[in-house]
Amino acid sequence: MKSYGIERSSRLILLLIYTFISAIFAFIYLTKSGAQRDGFCFENPFFYLITITTLCFIVLVHASISSRHKPIVAFGSLFLFLFLSEISFCIFYGEIISEGVLDSIIETNSHEVMSMTKQALLIIGPAFITTFLILFVLKKLIFVKFRIFVPLSLYILILSVVLLFLVTKSSLKSDIKNGHLKSSVSVIRTIFPAVLGDLSYLLASYASTDIYSNTNEIEKFNQAVILPPNKYDNDLIVFIMGESSLVSRYSAYGYHQQTTPFMTNIFSQNGGCIIPNSHSAAALTRDSIPMTLSFNVPESNDNLFDNKSIIEMARFNHYKTYWLASAAQAIQGTFNSKFGFIARKSDVITFSEDLLDINLSQLLEDTLQKDNSPKKFIFVHLRGSHQPYSKGYDEVDKLALPDVEEYDLTIHHTDRTIKALYDVINKYSNNYTIIYTSDHGEIVNVGHGIGDNVDQFLIPFMFISTNQRYNCQFIESFRGPDGYLSGIMNKYILSNLLGYEIDPAILDKEKNNDRVFMPNSSVMPFLEVLNKH
Incomplete structure (x- = not known):
């Protein structure tokens, strides 16, 4: 007992x-x-x-x-x-x-x-x-x-x-x-x-x-798109998507280390602009890229499956489409990613054999050298500054910046990559438009897709075009009344570049509703996230 x-x-x-x-x-x-x-x-x-x-x-x-x-x-x-x-x-x-x-x-x-x-x-x-x-x-x-x-x-x-x-x-x-x-x-x-x-x-x-396995072309355009498209006036559009890139670590935006000397020079030329106060639509790649390359919105994925993506819109208006990415961003199989659903609609999908982004310039040169299609839309996806940072730079970066954090070295490597890509584009075209931005930011030495830290949303946005019609004022027209350019605007910017007009009422509604998709799947006004920090 x-x-x-x-x-x-x-x-x-x-x-x-x-x-x-x-x-x-x-x-x-x-x-x-x-x-x-x-x-x-x-x-x-x-x-x-x-x-x-x-x-x-x-x-x-x-x-x-x-x-x-x-x-x-x-x-x-x-x-x-x-x-x-x-x-x-x-x-x-x-x-x-x-x-x-x-x-x-x-x-x-x-x-x-x-x-x-x-x-x-x-x-x-x-x-x-x-x-x-x-x-x-x-x-x-x-x-x-x-x-x-x-x-x-x-x-x-x-x-x-x-x-x-x-x-x-x-x-x-x-x-x-x-x-x-x-x-x-x-x-x-x-x-x-x-x-x-x-x-x-x-x-x-x-x-x-x-x-995400369906590769059939979607027939319906988003309601914001005014048809038919105009005659295109950009022979080559290159959209370069960085990875985990925090804008405050760019010397082009005032950082004290010289992490981006090449980008500063390139996008300060005539026809170029370094856009301040930009933020991504989400803190994870799988959510951010679909809101750039499709009419997906933070509240719903319906438009991803119901409306043509930017890739399909480019093809509809007689652009040949290419998806180039580093080996680190390879899309494996047909089921593994939301943005892979969009990528597989491209005419050409190619991945480099090396993790370092600097090798993408050779991939781009091979593409432009072999293909004589008159109109091209090229999406380039970098490894960028994704963890571990030690895999995102080489000895050249270490020699250029010997006493900086590893994260800064990855930004410097991205800078060299953009320069190499830009040189290839200049070599093969005199009628081009280039956009460089990032899928999201980074909480340095921690990561992204975590909590509500605003650093994982703050990104660079740089633009250059040989077409005078598409200048800095063109990009600024997409800025919201809160003073920020949202990643949600990317789809509308690209639509215009591809020859499509956007319904002004729908565009204004989106600009006036600046929000972000949070890691916990909630939707928050961007200023609410910003003001917490």
Whole structure:
């Protein structure tokens, strides 16, 4: 009787500890996800629901680890490791894992996976060590066992109710029918944030990439486009998309290190302009590029599938289209990326064999030398300043700037790349327009797609044209009343360059609604993000 009383008391104490951990987890999840902005967290019914599901999960993990069956122990250990990885991510980045990060895990290539190894180790390393410590404690020091009938039944019951809601709710039924599973699974993730929610979302994200596999041409133009297009007057349009490029690290914009001497000279010439106060539409490549090259908007992906992209519009107006990218930005397979859906509509898709961007100039020269098509639209996607920074520069950059941060060296390498590309363009054309900007900015030495730090949105925008019709005033006409040029405007700028007129009423509406797509999939006014910092 005495040992039974001690065991029962120990079980109660441990249950109280697990409940406390679950309540803290629920509080952090609600506050960090933005689901709880005002008022007390304890007034939110989701706080108690998340606490219950997390408590059930922890008790089930405890019971699995305490099992005598090795396969069950292995599964319990895996789920414990995943849970601790979520906690480690929150500690390291100060926020929960966003849907944007989960999507990027699925929609990536092998080069990007390898580039993020260091950041991944910083998260999973502590989680791995802590998992072994907990396993040791539960196996060697704590001999409390829980009956799993109640937590398992409660967990399954809540999950069944949520699934029933998803299946019967009319607004979600159509999404499920069309294969758009992520919006439905987001509901599961809200109620079961401990492991199950993230695993479900990853599975749904993987299943949903099938929607990017269709390569058939889209017939419908966006309602903003006035048809028919005009006779084109740009023989060569080159749009160069940088990567993870923070504008405040450019000497062209006032940075104290000479990181961009070539760009400063090129875009200060007659016909060129270095545009201040520009920001990207999103903080992740997978979201930003579609809002540049299609009529996708932060609120919805519908236009991506319903309207012609800029690539298709260029082809419609007799431009031959090319997608050139560094090996680090290779599109692997037909299912792996949202912007790959757009890229595959190009006439020619080519990737360099080297990670360094400087080699793209040879790829461009080969393209222009071999192809005598009179009209060309070329999209060039750089590796830029993506982590790890050590892979984004070479000895030439180190000799030019011997005492700077690695990130600054990647900007200098981009500067050399733009110069090399510009020289090739000048060699083969006397009627061209060049735009250089970036898909998003960078929180230097941290990354991007994290929280609400404005640095991941602040980007350069540079322009030069031999056509006097397209000058700095042309670009400035797309600036919003808040004083910023949004990445959302890229599609309209390119439409004009390709010979299309844009409905002024729709354009003004977009300019007056300057917003960004956040890493957590919410939409915020840009000035609200800017004013937080």
